[in-house]
Amino acid sequence: MAAEAEKTVTEEQAQVEERPFQTEVQQLLKILIHSLYTDKEIFLRELISNASDALDKIRFRSLTDRNIVDPDAELKIDITIDKSAKTMTIRDTGIGMNREEANDNIGTIAHSGSANFLAKLAESEKEEDKLQLIGQFGVGFYSVFMVAERVVLTTRSADTDSEAVMWESTGDGSYTISTTRDRTDRGTEIKIYVRSDCEEFLDAHLIEGVIRRHSDFVSYPINVAGKQANQASALWTRSRGDITDEQYREFYTHLTADHEEPTAWEHIVVDVPIQFYAVLYIPKRSPMELLFSAEPKIAIHLHVKRVFIQGDCDELLPLYLRFVRGLVDCDDLPLNVARESLQNNPVMVKIRQTLVRRVLKMLETMAKNKPEDYAVFWTSYGMVLKEGIARDFENKDEVSKLLRYTSSLSVEGVAAPSAAGNPEAASGEEEGGGSDSDAAADSDLISLQDYVDRMQSDQEVIYYLAGESREAVVQSPLLEAFVKRNLEVLYMTDPVDEWVVNSLLDFDGKKFQAVDAEDLELKEDVKLEGVEADKERTVDLISFLKQELAGRVGDVKESQRLTDSPCVLVTPKGGVSQHMERLMKMADEKFESTKRVLEVNPHHPAIANIGALQRKERDSEGMKEWAHLLVDYALISEGTVEDPQRVVKTIQKLMTAASEQEIKS
Numbered sequence: 001m002a003a004e005a006e007k008t009v010t011e012e013q014a015q016v017e018e019r020p021f022q023t024e025v026q027q028l029l030k031i032l033i034h035s036l037y038t039d040k041e042i043f044l045r046e047l048i049s050n051a052s053d054a055l056d057k058i059r060f061r062s063l064t065d066r067n068i069v070d071p072d073a074e075l076k077i078d079i080t081i082d083k084s085a086k087t088m089t090i091r092d093t094g095i096g097m098n099r100e101e102a103n104d105n106i107g108t109i110a111h112s113g114s115a116n117f118l119a120k121l122a123e124s125e126k127e128e129d130k131l132q133l134i135g136q137f138g139v140g141f142y143s144v145f146m147v148a149e150r151v152v153l154t155t156r157s158a159d160t161d162s163e164a165v166m167w168e169s170t171g172d173g174s175y176t177i178s179t180t181r182d183r184t185d186r187g188t189e190i191k192i193y194v195r196s197d198c199e200e201f202l203d204a205h206l207i208e209g210v211i212r213r214h215s216d217f218v219s220y221p222i223n224v225a226g227k228q229a230n231q232a233s234a235l236w237t238r239s240r241g242d243i244t245d246e247q248y249r250e251f252y253t254h255l256t257a258d259h260e261e262p263t264a265w266e267h268i269v270v271d272v273p274i275q276f277y278a279v280l281y282i283p284k285r286s287p288m289e290l291l292f293s294a295e296p297k298i299a300i301h302l303h304v305k306r307v308f309i310q311g312d313c314d315e316l317l318p319l320y321l322r323f324v325r326g327l328v329d330c331d332d333l334p335l336n337v338a339r340e341s342l343q344n345n346p347v348m349v350k351i352r353q354t355l356v357r358r359v360l361k362m363l364e365t366m367a368k369n370k371p372e373d374y375a376v377f378w379t380s381y382g383m384v385l386k387e388g389i390a391r392d393f394e395n396k397d398e399v400s401k402l403l404r405y406t407s408s409l410s411v412e413g414v415a416a417p418s419a420a421g422n423p424e425a426a427s428g429e430e431e432g433g434g435s436d437s438d439a440a441a442d443s444d445l446i447s448l449q450d451y452v453d454r455m456q457s458d459q460e461v462i463y464y465l466a467g468e469s470r471e472a473v474v475q476s477p478l479l480e481a482f483v484k485r486n487l488e489v490l491y492m493t494d495p496v497d498e499w500v501v502n503s504l505l506d507f508d509g510k511k512f513q514a515v516d517a518e519d520l521e522l523k524e525d526v527k528l529e530g531v532e533a534d535k536e537r538t539v540d541l542i543s544f545l546k547q548e549l550a551g552r553v554g555d556v557k558e559s560q561r562l563t564d565s566p567c568v569l570v571t572p573k574g575g576v577s578q579h580m581e582r583l584m585k586m587a588d589e590k591f592e593s594t595k596r597v598l599e600v601n602p603h604h605p606a607i608a609n610i611g612a613l614q615r616k617e618r619d620s621e622g623m624k625e626w627a628h629l630l631v632d633y634a635l636i637s638e639g640t641v642e643d644p645q646r647v648v649k650t651i652q653k654l655m656t657a658a659s660e661q662e663i664k665s
């Protein structure tokens with residue numbers, strides 16, 4: 001195949017190799033060639049974006065290295081069209097590729113998120129799902145096969161000892177690669193043999209339009225048939241008023257290769273004390289590896305005086321804002337700035353301070369003006385943002401305003417304050433739509449400010465209950481006393497929530513109080529319902545329980561907080577909550593748990609009966625079983641079972657006894 005263009009060297013000299021594409025690439029190519037009919041023009045954006053990256057790389061390298069092929073070549077992209085041959089050629093003077101790089105880069109899928117992408121692609125059965133996925137992730141170079149029946153790529157690396165290579169494929173499972181002497185200058189040329197059903201792409205006017213739409217901000221000239229088609233000025237240096245939303249979105253796609261629209265963005269221009277530009281985006285979703293990797297990084301590009309310096313610049317934002325993506329361009333750093341000297345560099349520190357403030361402000365504005373968008377944001381990134389409470393002392397207050405919780409007053413799917421009134425008005429009132437199902441599911445989220453604003457006039461603390469999941473906490477008997485008193489309780493169901501509360505200490509001067517604390521004090525303004533309790537029997541029962549349960553609980557007490565439940569387990573003073581303890585145990589098997597306190601409700605008929613029974617039976621085997629059942633009951637109400645065998649046996653006995661009783665009566 002390659003021999004046609006290889007006139008000057010024999011096959012042997014050219015080391016012609018035919019290689020199959022990686023299986024996933026084959027799968028992808030099939031879809032691209034056979035089922036993607038709309039939006040074909042994006043192939044041009046993808047190829048131009050690659051060319052622009054290659055130009056960025058050589059520009060950066062040439063700052064310090066003059067020993068490269070064509071050190072003075074103009075940095076540009078040329079597009080030529082040959083109507084009679086039905087070809088379109090895109091040529092750049094970028095960094096190029098050697099043979100190994102060409103094999104590695106175009107033959108496999110290596111861009112970020114690809115593993116995720118391929119897994120999902122394999123999973124999705126419907127063609128339309130696949131198309132949506134391709135739209136979401138972007139497919140870079142391979143998109144050329146939407147319009148090409150054959151592609152011939154020749155490239156020469158900037159390394160002076162490299163040989164030019166030719167890569168060729170019809171997109172049908174394999175490609176050939178060979179060494180070529182036809183090309184001596186640096187860069188990459190992609191010759192596209194346009195498919196007969198895509199001949200509109202042989203029209204220079206149409207191409208110019210596509211470039212203006214998708215690639216106007218590429219900072220190198222893109223010439224179509226000798227005429228420059230883009231503005232070639234960096235988007236971020238343009239005046240905000242001259243940039244359309246569409247252009248900001250396109251720029252985001254160009255920057256991140258994420259094909260979903262960003263949720264929000266901010267264009268920052270600062271002159272004093274340091275001159276810099278920044279365009280920051282909040283993506284709808286971020287690659288998991290960006291959020292939860294063992295070595296998280298900041299996905300913001302650094303430029304100096306329009307020149308790309310480095311991709312992921314960790315000095316630009318603290319890690320708890322690692323969901324932000326974008327670019328910073330600074331005029332006050334030297335072009336040859338070394339990576340190491342960025343750390344603790346006073347210019348970088350200043351930029352970072354400004355960026356943090358602006359990002360937090362941007363989130364606050366989103367929360368206020370677009371609560372549905374914020375709810376979606378919170379669901380994706382809340383876990384990460386919360387880290388800021390413990391890690392960014394300076395901005396702790398700002399971050400705390402951005403926290404969201406569900407609470408005992410929220411009704412699923414509806415914002416709490418409106419729940420009692422008109423639930424329909426609560427969802428989507430601000431934005432008039434509320435059709436986003438993700439958002440609707442979380443619109444019952446409230447801020448700490450919301451909580452404080454509707455606290456009872458004499459309430460002094462913010463009550464919260466930590467637990468595994470919302471389902472687990474809503475059923476907790478610990479809430480009874482609060483429901484009775486109409487006190488709101490925040491649900492903390494993220495593993496990090498208690499850690500956050502412990503770092504926060506208070507909000508708006510109000511301390512946080514766990515509702516499962518032993519020393520919890522509630523006003524005695526609510527009449528406890530249920531049976532009249534016999535004081536003496538209660539005292540006897542409690543001392544029996546203390547003795548019998550000594551190995552399982554730290555203490556047994558009469559409960560002031562229960563109304564409908566017989567008993568509950570609470571955290572002793574100074575102890576960590578049950579939820580926190582479970583997390584600690586996950587991290588450290590030897591973690592010593594604190595024994596909790598069993599509270600019994602003497603007004604509950606079951607406890608009253610057990611008290612009466614104890615008077616009769618003292619410490620019989622049966623009484624001992626009752627004692628343990630109380631603890632098991634409390635554990636089950638939290639969602640845990642310590643010893644299922646024992647519980648099952650007791651339940652069996654109870655079932656037998658109760659059914660016999662029914663027969664007799």
Ligand code: ADP
Nearest residue numbers: 050051054094096097105106111140141142188
């Ligand atoms: P992505 O751009 O997302 O990495 P692509 O499939 O578009 O994925 O490209 C794969 C790789 O091939 C690029 O990362 C780059 O290393 C290389 N490449 C593609 N086009 C060019 C080019 N014009 N010049 C130099 N390298 C290129």
